[in-house]
Amino acid sequence: MPGHVAAIIAAAGSGFRFGADLPKALIQLGDRTLIEHAVAAISPAVNEIIVTAPASYLSQFQRLLGDAVTVVVGGQTRSESIRAGLAAISDDAKYVLIHDAARALATTELTSRILSALQKGEAAVIPGVPQVDTIKNVDASGYVISTPIRADLRNIQTPQGFELTALKKAHATNGEGTDDAALVESAGFKVLVIAGEERALKITTPADLAIAYNFLGNNQEFLTGVGVDAHAFEAGRELWLGCLNWPDEVGVAGHSDGDVAAHAICDSLLAATGLGDLGSNFGVDRPEYAGASGAKLLSETLSIITSAGFAISNVSVQVIGDRPKLAGRRKEAIAALSAALNGAPVSLLATTTDGLGLTGEGKGIAAIASALVFKVSSNPR
Numbered sequence: 001m002p003g004h005v006a007a008i009i010a011a012a013g014s015g016f017r018f019g020a021d022l023p024k025a026l027i028q029l030g031d032r033t034l035i036e037h038a039v040a041a042i043s044p045a046v047n048e049i050i051v052t053a054p055a056s057y058l059s060q061f062q063r064l065l066g067d068a069v070t071v072v073v074g075g076q077t078r079s080e081s082i083r084a085g086l087a088a089i090s091d092d093a094k095y096v097l098i099h100d101a102a103r104a105l106a107t108t109e110l111t112s113r114i115l116s117a118l119q120k121g122e123a124a125v126i127p128g129v130p131q132v133d134t135i136k137n138v139d140a141s142g143y144v145i146s147t148p149i150r151a152d153l154r155n156i157q158t159p160q161g162f163e164l165t166a167l168k169k170a171h172a173t174n175g176e177g178t179d180d181a182a183l184v185e186s187a188g189f190k191v192l193v194i195a196g197e198e199r200a201l202k203i204t205t206p207a208d209l210a211i212a213y214n215f216l217g218n219n220q221e222f223l224t225g226v227g228v229d230a231h232a233f234e235a236g237r238e239l240w241l242g243c244l245n246w247p248d249e250v251g252v253a254g255h256s257d258g259d260v261a262a263h264a265i266c267d268s269l270l271a272a273t274g275l276g277d278l279g280s281n282f283g284v285d286r287p288e289y290a291g292a293s294g295a296k297l298l299s300e301t302l303s304i305i306t307s308a309g310f311a312i313s314n315v316s317v318q319v320i321g322d323r324p325k326l327a328g329r330r331k332e333a334i335a336a337l338s339a340a341l342n343g344a345p346v347s348l349l350a351t352t353t354d355g356l357g358l359t360g361e362g363k364g365i366a367a368i369a370s371a372l373v374f375k376v377s378s379n380p381r
Contacts, residue, residue, distance in 0.1 A: 003094035005046040005115060007159065008085035011035050011061070011101035012052045012074025022335065023054050025101035026064075026343040027209070030216050030374075031311050033343060034203060035061070037104035039069060042159060045111040046097060050088045052081040079176045079183070086168060096167055098180045099159035105215050106159060106200035113194060114161035123189045125161045126181045127196030128154030156181065157196040206314070206345070213374070222313065222374045227267025229260040229278070230358060230366035241324065241365070242333030242348060243295045243340055249324045252365060255284050255291075261317050261348070262294025262337065264369035266301040268315060272373045273305045298340035305373065312344040313372040319350045321365035326350040 011025035011034075025035035032040070039049060052074035053061040061071045072088050074081035082098060089096065095118050097111065110127055117125040131153035137145040160181055162170075170183040177183040181191050199215040201208060237251025240259040252258035267278050275281075281304065282289040282297055289297070302312070317337070319326060326333065330348055338346045358364045 004090065004092045005095045005097065006089045006093040007042050007046040007049045007097040007099060008082060009035065009038050009042070009049065009051045009099045009101055010074065010078055010081050012054050012081045013102070022338055022343055023057055025053070026057070026060070028312060028342065028344050029104060029203070029209060029212055033064065034104040035101045036064065038099060038101045038106070039065060041106060041108050042097065042099060042111055044108050045115060048090055048093070050085045052085050077176055078178070079171070082180060083171050083174070086171060089164070093164050095161060096164050097159040097161050100202065102202045102204060103158050103200045104203060105212055106157065107197060110197055110200060111159055114159060117192060117194060118161050118163065122192045123163045123166045124181060124184045124191040126191060126193055127157045127200065128193045129157065129196045129198065131155055154193055156193070157200040222372060223272045225268045225270070225272025225371045225373070227264040227269070227271055227369045227371070228366070229263035229267065230364060231258045231260055232358065232364040239324065240294055241319065242326070243293070243298070243336035244329060244333050246324045256282065256289055256297060257291060257293050259294030260365055260367040261319055261333070262298050262340070264367040265315050265317050265337065265371065266297050268369040268371035269301050269305055269312070269373065272371045273308060273310045275304055275308055295336065295340040298337065302341050309375060310373045312341060313374055314345040314347070315341070315369060315371045316347040316349070317367055317369035319348070319365065319367045320353060321359040322352055322362055
């Protein structure tokens, strides 16, 4: 290894464009989160790893990554997050790699090639792949100003490698850049571009995640399932829905807490994987689940399907009823449902039945859910 090498992995970004109410780095890809993939690939080539995370998720990142990784609070911008990471680097570091958790599948081999170039005397080394589309420079009115020569263009990736002194000088003015190479270039250093790799794609949307699955090689078997649940209102019971308590609403009858959204998701996951249903796994013949929360049943269901070699791609649930009104707590419920499923993407919708049936007559509440899962391993763990 070419001297002491530190790596900073930027993971403080939100999952807004992904449609998730949790940091993008915590989204599941196969049997690991994006940040776990990124750490696993870069760790063999470095001496220390610093991860920048949102302040409200700091403890969750620490539990997930363990003591071998230093987790610090990221900033409001990418560059501020990198500077927070730089402040945590050991004094004896000579080189630093800047990586994005969103490029979770970049390989150890790519990291090694970057470090090799640094060892040969380069101050900054970044990976890039050829630009395949024609690019146009346009003015504010949308008219083309120029057409750059496509052969000269590269789509730049991470990890990016730097001499620590060069990177610190580049950040000394507290400037902002879409990547660190731009700041280093502005500081007067030459930046070498080496061949990147297709699997170092940036995972920003669900479509990107679908492409990323192809690089994992063993996650080709996708399965779907549907789950439905309904409960009648019962005076004197608390209402639990979407793993949240609704203190001003009448609860529902049931063996557990009657959370129809959580129960429908459980059934959809069990249906997709062929592992029974809510009744066979947590029914009235299982007294230990009397009064169990929706979050507990979701967590237990996740454990069941994970042990059988499956992982969640995403789930969607629609609540059917006139009350409660979900709009004001929708994001909170999505976050709670997703947390119970270890960060899996969750969509939550609501509808009514125009006065028809159990829900339309105000006698109860129902939910229908769908799940997309994939096979991680052919043998149970």
